Amino acid sequence: MSHTVFARESHVIEGDPRAKTCRAGAFSYDGLMEIRTDRLILRRWRDSDREPFAAMNADPEVMRHMIAALSRDESNAFIERVEEGFNIWGFGLWAVELKGVGDFVGFTGLWPPSFAAHFTPAIEIGWRLDRASWGNGYATEAARAALAFGFERAGLEEIVSFTIPVNVRSVAVMERLGMTHDPADDFDHPNIPAGSPLQRHVLYRMTAERWRASATTEGPVR
Numbered sequence: 735m736s737h738t739v740f741a742r743e744s745h746v747i748e749g750d751p752r753a754k755t756c757r758a759g760a761f762s763y764d765g766l767m768e769i770r771t772d773r774l775i776l777r778r779w780r781d782s783d784r785e786p787f788a789a790m791n792a793d794p795e796v797m798r799h800m801i802a803a804l805s806r807d808e809s810n811a812f813i814e815r816v817e818e819g820f821n822i823w824g825f826g827l828w829a830v831e832l833k834g835v836g837d838f839v840g841f842t843g844l845w846p847p848s849f850a851a852h853f854t855p856a857i858e859i860g861w862r863l864d865r866a867s868w869g870n871g872y873a874t875e876a877a878r879a880a881l882a883f884g885f886e887r888a889g890l891e892e893i894v895s896f897t898i899p900v901n902v903r904s905v906a907v908m909e910r911l912g913m914t915h916d917p918a919d920d921f922d923h924p925n926i927p928a929g930s931p932l933q934r935h936v937l938y939r940m941t942a943e944r945w946r947a948s949a950t951t952e953g954p955v956r
C-alpha cells in the first residue's frame with residue numbers, strides 16, 4: 735500500500751500575500767494570519783486564551799518534563815513574548831483552536847532557541863496541548879502545518895526539535911513528522927544544571943530538501 739506521508743491532512747495558510755516572498759529574519763506582516771488544517775486553526779493569541787493556557791501550564795502532567803509548572807503571571811508573560819516574536823519574525827508558537835468548536839487546546843509552532851549549542855542558531859518546532867486533547871493526532875497535524883509554513887512560506891532551510899528522551903509523546907510526534915535523529919546530535923541543555931535528569935536532550939532535524947521530497951514522494955520517508 736502506498737501513501738504520501740505528509741498528505742494525510744491538508745493545510746491552508748491564509749494571510750498577507752506579501753508573506754510569500756519573505757524570508758526568515760526579514761519577514762514580517764501586520765495582518766492576522768491563520769493556518770487551517772482539517773481539524774485545527776493555528777492563529778495569533780487572544781485574551782480569551784489566557785485562562786485555559788494558565789490552567790494548562792499549571793497541570794503537572796502537561797508540565798511533567800519541564801523544569802517547573804508556570805504561574806499565571808509566567809503564563810501571561812509567555813504569551814506576550816510569543817506575540818512579540820510574531821511581530822519580529824512573522825511566525826511563532828501559534829495558538830491552536832479546534833475548528834468549528836473554537837476551543838483553545840494549546841500551541842504549536844516555530845521558535846528560535848535562546849541558548850547556544852552546536853546546532854544553533856536554529857528554528858525549533860515545539861508543541862504543548864492540554865491533557866484532554868492528547869491522543870487525537872492534533873499535535874502532529876498542527877506541526878505538519880507549521881513545518882509547511884516554515885519551509886514553504888518562511889524559506890527556512892532546516893527546522894529542529896528537541897526534548898528529553900523520556901518525553902516519549904513528544905519524540906513520537908517528531909518521528910511521525912519524519913524528522914531524523916542522529917545520536918551524535920544529542921546534547922546537554924546549557925540552561926539546565928549538570929546532573930539533572932532534564933539535562934540530556936535528543937535532537938531531531940527536518941531539512942527543507944527532505945520536506946519537499948516527502949511531500950512529493952509516495953511512501954513514508956525513512
Ligand SMILES: CC(C)(COP(=O)(O)OP(=O)(O)OC[C@H]1O[C@@H](n2cnc3c(N)ncnc32)[C@H](O)[C@@H]1OP(=O)(O)O)[C@@H](O)C(=O)NCCC(=O)NCCS
Pocket residue numbers: 795796797799860861862863864867868869870871872873874875896897898901903904907
Ligand atoms: C507532546 C504532546 C503535544 C503530544 O500529544 P499527543 O496527543 O501524544 O500527539 P498527537 O496529537 O500527535 O496524537 C497522537 C496520538 O493520537 C492518536 N490519534 C487518534 N486519532 C487520530 C487521528 N484522527 N489522526 C492522527 N492520530 C490520531 C494517534 O494514534 C496517537 O496515539 P498514541 O499516543 O496512542 O500513539 C503532548 O503529550 C503534550 O502536550 N505534552 C506536554 C508538553 C510537552 O511535553 N511538549 C513537548 C516539550 S519538548
